[in-house]
Amino acid sequence: xxxxxxxxxxxxxxxxxxxxxxxxxxxxxxxxxxxxxxxxxxxxxxxxxxxxxxxxxxxxxxxxxxxxxxxxxxxxxxxxxxxxxxxxxxxxxxxxxxxxxxxxxxxxxxxxxxxxxxxxxxxxxxxxxxxxxxxxxxxxxxxxxxxxxxxxxxxxxxxxxxxxxxxxxxxxxxxxxxxxxxxxxxxxxxxxxxxxxxxxxxxxxxxxxxxxxxxxxxxx
Amino acid sequence: xxxxxxxxxxxxxxxxxxxxxxxxxxxxxxxxxxxxxxxxxxxxxxxxxxxxxxxxxxxxxxxxxxxxxxxxxxxxxxxxxxxxxxxxxxxxxxxxxxxxxxxxxxxxxxxxxxxxxxxxxxxxxxxxxxxxxxxxxxxxxxxxxxxxxxxxxxxxxxxxxxxxxxxxxxxxxxxxxxxxxxxxxxxxxxxxxxxxxxxxxxxxxxx
Numbered sequence: 001x002x003x004x005x006x007x008x009x010x011x012x013x014x015x016x017x018x019x020x021x022x023x024x025x026x027x028x029x030x031x032x033x034x035x036x037x038x039x040x041x042x043x044x045x046x047x048x049x050x051x052x053x054x055x056x057x058x059x060x061x062x063x064x065x066x067x068x069x070x071x072x073x074x075x076x077x078x079x080x081x082x083x084x085x086x087x088x089x090x091x092x093x094x095x096x097x098x099x100x101x102x103x104x105x106x107x108x109x110x111x112x113x114x115x116x117x118x119x120x121x122x123x124x125x126x127x128x129x130x131x132x133x134x135x136x137x138x139x140x141x142x143x144x145x146x147x148x149x150x151x152x153x154x155x156x157x158x159x160x161x162x163x164x165x166x167x168x169x170x171x172x173x174x175x176x177x178x179x180x181x182x183x184x185x186x187x188x189x190x191x192x193x194x195x196x197x198x199x200x201x202x203x204x205x206x207x208x209x210x211x212x213x214x215x216x217x218x219x220x
Numbered sequence: 221x222x223x224x225x226x227x228x229x230x231x232x233x234x235x236x237x238x239x240x241x242x243x244x245x246x247x248x249x250x251x252x253x254x255x256x257x258x259x260x261x262x263x264x265x266x267x268x269x270x271x272x273x274x275x276x277x278x279x280x281x282x283x284x285x286x287x288x289x290x291x292x293x294x295x296x297x298x299x300x301x302x303x304x305x306x307x308x309x310x311x312x313x314x315x316x317x318x319x320x321x322x323x324x325x326x327x328x329x330x331x332x333x334x335x336x337x338x339x340x341x342x343x344x345x346x347x348x349x350x351x352x353x354x355x356x357x358x359x360x361x362x363x364x365x366x367x368x369x370x371x372x373x374x375x376x377x378x379x380x381x382x383x384x385x386x387x388x389x390x391x392x393x394x395x396x397x398x399x400x401x402x403x404x405x406x407x408x409x410x411x412x413x414x415x416x417x418x419x420x421x422x423x424x425x426x427x
Contacts, residue, residue, distance in 0.1 A: 027234020
């Protein structure tokens with residue numbers, strides 16, 4: 001398709017900057033500023049000059065690192081789900097709570113909240129991890145993308161604001177400080193596993209350059 | 221401020237999911253499958269819809285009990301604010317502050333911020349573009365953190381549940397509060413951020 005660049009307002013156009021093909025352009029998703037996509041050197045980033053949103057941030061072997069981080073994070077969270085999270089001891093009574101039990105604290109009509117919590121804290125982050133591995137693995141191995149890779153990456157992107165594992169960790173820390181006066185509380189292994197999971201998720205997020213993934217899916 | 225070339229002024233449309241650029245008449249991004257939305261004239265409808273729904277849920281979230289505590293035979297139902305004040309009076313001022321911040325200050329600030337942004341892009345008076353940019357960034361980043369109090373309540377109650385001395389049960393405010401957070405997140409997501417910067421551009425051209 002020949003690109004149609006019809007300046008609607010001469011005053012603010014710098015037509016000389018415009019390249020020939022649409023696929024070489026990039027529009028900032030936040031503010032719509034238009035740029036020629038120039039892939040910066042690995043480690044550097046191209047950010048929108050107007051709203052400062054990072055547009056392209058390729059990393060050296062970022063894909064492989066992201067996959068490894070995702071697999072490690074998956075292992076940690078699987079461990080965290082079934083281990084005791086916190087245990088509380090008052091006189092002779094000890095009580096352990098696993099992560100799943102914690103989420104299931106709401107009963108009766110509030111059960112829907114339990115389901116929402118399980119989804120926000122465990123299900124959605126894990127789904128995102130698995131989708132990321134599914135999308136990136138063939139790209140890293142220079143193989144054609146797997147079927148529905150685009151749909152998978154789109155879902156992973158949509159779920160991003162809804163995965164709240166790190167918020168849960170802070171909430172658990174507050175609950176812990178609240179209760180420490182009432183009873184003796186000790187941290188179970190799941191706390192460390194889940195903490196590690198949250199850190200790996202954050203690392204993975206900083207390595208992820210979404211534009212590069214879409215571009216790779218285009219080229220694959 | 222320098223003038224900026226946007227996809228719209230170039231007669232093109234940018235995908236808000238994957239940043240790919242298409243001709244203005246394109247409806248769906250062929251790369252990522254997202255719907256391509258031109259600046260919608262009535263684009264703030266859904267922002268206000270979720271805003272009102274969120275506010276409607278926020279009121280019971282503050283009036284109903286968040287936490288039902290029974291210690292031996294005494295029973296107390298605390299709303300979010302009452303619970304935080306009680307904590308502060310017991311000496312946990314810092315935690316009380318975090319809870320008040322996450323459950324009261326941030327949600328209220330978020331309602332105000334989204335309302336300001338929605339008003340200023342639909343022609344009303346706003347605080348000016350510089351402020352709008354900062355407000356938008358803050359809303360995007362901080363909004364999710366309001367969920368923290370619901371998580372606190374869940375962890376607390378699952379821990380204390382079966383001990384004989386004390387039981388802590390989540391109250392119905394937790395549900396109302398969660399609904400409110402989800403609605404305000406949807407409200408913020410319905411907002412077309414490009415319109416904030418559009419407003420700058422048109423103000424710039426008028427000068």
